[in-house]
Amino acid sequence: MMYVLPGVWIALVLVVAVVAPDGVSPLPALAVAPAIACVGSGQRQCVLVSGVIALVALVAGLVGQGVREVQERLGTGVAVLAVVALCFWMAGRRAVLAAELERTREIAVAAQRVLLRPLPPRVNGYAVAGEYLSASLGARVGGDLYEVLATPYGLRAVLGDVRGHGLAAIDSVAALLGSFREAAHDEPELTGVLSRLDRSLHRHLRQRSCAEHPAVADTESQNPVAEEFVTLLLVQLGDDGKLETVNCGHPQPFVTGPYATGERPRPLAVGEPLPPLGLLDDGDRAAPAHRGVLLPGQALVLYTDGLQDARNASGTFFPLPEAVAAAAATARIGGALAAAPFARALSAAALRHTGGRPADDMALLVLLRDVARVPLRNRSAALSGTPRR
Template identity: 55%
Template sequence: MIRSWARRSAGRPRAARARRAFVLVLPGLWVLGVLVWERCTPAEGQFLQLLAAAPAIACAGTGRRQCVVLGGLCALLALLPLGTGSSGAHPLARVGTCCAVLVVVAASYLTAGRRLRLLRELERTKEVATAAQRVLLRPPPARVDGIVVAADHLAAGETATVGGDLYDVVATRHGVRAVIGDVRGHGLGALGTVAAVLGSFREAVHDEPDLGRVLRRLERALHRHLRERARAEHPSAGGGEPENPLSEEFVTLLLVEIARDGAVRTLNCGHPWPYRLTRSGALPDAPGEPMPPLGLFPLPAELPVTDCPPLLPGQAFFLHTDGATDARDADGTFFPLPQALDESVRSVRDCRAAAVVEGVRAALLRHCGGRLSDDVALLVLCNDRLRVPAGADPAALARGRVRAGRAE
C-alpha cells in the first residue's frame, strides 16, 4: 500500500508538467483549429473572429503576459492571406478581426499584470502566515529530558499553513509537561486564541508546581484574550466590559505531565484521550470522564487531576486532535485511527516516534484523499529513559549506553 502511494506521488509531478505543457500550447492549438475549420468550410471568413479568443485563452491558462502577446501574434499571423484558406474573405472582416485581436491582447495583458500582482501579494501573505505558524507551533526538539518527541500539523485548507490546533512540550523541574488543544474554528481567525493559550502555557509550566494551577492560568489567559477581542470587535461598547464576550469560543485541551520516574498525571478539558503505544500495539488510555472544553464553563473548585499508569521505558503516548478521527473518505467512512496506529507501531521498533507520526499522517491523507475537513495535530511522547536497577553503577550504565548507540 505504501509503495503504491509512493508511486502515485511520484507520478503527480509528471502529470503536472504535462498539464502545464498543454496549457502553453493551447492558444496555438486554438488558432490551428480555426484555420482548419475555415479551410474545410466554405464560409469565406465568417469564423475568423474566433481567432480573437487566442490571447484570452493564453491569459486564462497561464496568466503570463508573454504568452498573451504570443497568442495575439499567432492570431494576427493567421490573418495573412497565405495563412488562411479563405482568400475570398472580405477585407473589412479581416480588419475587424485584427482590431478585435488587438483589443483582446491589451485587455488580457492588463488582466495578466493584475493577476501577477495579486499572486505576489498572496505569496507574501502565505509567508507571513507560515512565519506566524512557526513562531506559535515551534517544532519541538527531538528529545526533551529523556522523552523522544515527534509532532506534525495538517491545516484544513488546501493552501493554508495555519490552523486552530496547538501543541507544545516543555521540560521543567516538575517533569516534562505537554499540551495539545483544538481552538474552535481554524485558519487566521484562530491564531490569536492559539497564541494566548500557548503563551500562557509556556510561562505557567515553569512557575506552577501543580498541574491544576497551570490549567487555571490558561483559563484566565483565554478569558482575558476573549474580552480584549470582544472589545476590539464591538467598539460601540466604549471600552467597557462586554456583556457576553464571544461566549461560543472555546478550546479543547489536554495537559500531560511525565515525571522522572515515569508517573503520568493528566487534565482533560473536552479533548480526546491519548493512546498508549506498546510493543504489542496501541491501547486507548481513557482514565475518566473529561471536563467541558475550556471557556464554555468556569473550572470547578476541585480539578480532577488523573493519575495514569506509569509510562514505562519503551512505551509512548500518542496525542491527537479530533480532526484525525473526524476525517472521512469519499464514502463517508471515518478514519480508523486505532488500526493505523497499530500498523505504524508494528512497523517500527524502539522509540522511533517520528516514524509513527509519519505513518499515521500518510494513512490519514490516503484515507481522505488529501482533503481534510478540520485541522489535525499529532504528537508522540516516547519514554526513552533507562530503567536503572538498584545498586547499579551509573558510570557503567553510561558506558553501556554509549556502546549501544555506536552499535546502532
C-alpha cells in the first residue's frame, strides 16, 4: 500500500489541476510525491520512480501552455528535483541505520540466547519445554531464569525470580545461571547446589555494590543492592521418576497428567519453603530436600509469580489452575500430553489475559515423563512430598 501512495498522490494532483479554476494551480504539490515515497517505503528506488513520474506529468502538460505556465512548471520541476535529492539521501541514511539496528538486534538476540539458552527438547528421558515473557518491550530475558541440565545425578532444573524485573535484573540472572551450570554437575546433593548458588549471589551482590559505591569497597555495603534476594526452585529427576525439590520461597509447582487426581492439576507437596536465596542461614542451607515420584505421563509445571499474579485490564488475576488444566487438555498428540504444546498454550493464555503487555516477567517450565507406564502397584507412591532423611 505504501508503495502506491506517491502514484495516487500524483494522480490526485493532476485531477485537481484539470478541474481547478483559472489562476489556481496545484502542480507545486507534485514535489510532495518523493517525500511520500521516502516516508512510506524508505527505499531509494521508490523515491526516484516517484520523482520521475512527477517530472513526466509536468513535462506532458507543457504543450500549448503560455510562458507563465511554462515558468511555473519549470519551477515546480526544480522543486521536485530538490526534494528527490534530499529524500534520496535520507532514504540511504535510513537504510544504513536500519542495517545497523538489525545487526545490533542480532547481537542482542545472540547474547540473550547465551544467557538464557534454548532448552533441549529431551533430557534424560524427560520431555522439556519452557516459555519466557519479559516485561521489557523487545527483550527476551529479564529477572526470571530457568535452566535444565543432564547431569551425573539425573535431570536437574532451576527456576528462579530475581527481585525486580526487566533488564535491571539481568546481571543477577547471569551470575546465578553460571553458578548453577557448574554446581549442578559438581554437587551430589541438591542442598550442595543450593549452597553454591547462595554463595554466588552474595559474592555477586558484594562486587556490584562495591563497583557502584567504591568508597565502601573495604567494608560491608549497606546499599540496598546488597539486600536483594531471589526466590528459587531446584528440581532433580532420576531416570526412574524419583523427584527431589528444594523450594526457596517460590510458588509451588503443579502436577498434571495421568493419576494426578482425576486429570486435574494439583500443587506439588514440597513442605515448608525455605527463605529466598540471599536470606538463607546455615540451617536453611542444610535442610533436606523433599522427595516424591513423577509417574509416566505426568508433567511437572514450574512457574514464576509473574504468571500467577498476572492481571487483566480490570484487575482480575490469571486463573492459573484452570489455565493449566485447559492447556493440558488441548496439548495432546495421539492422546498423550506433549510438553512443548502444553507450555505454548499456557503462555499464550497468560499473554491473552494481560492483553499482550505483562507487568512482570513470566517464566514457566514443563518437565514431562513420557516413557512407558509404571505398574499399578507403584502408582500409590507418587508425589508423597516426604522429606529425605
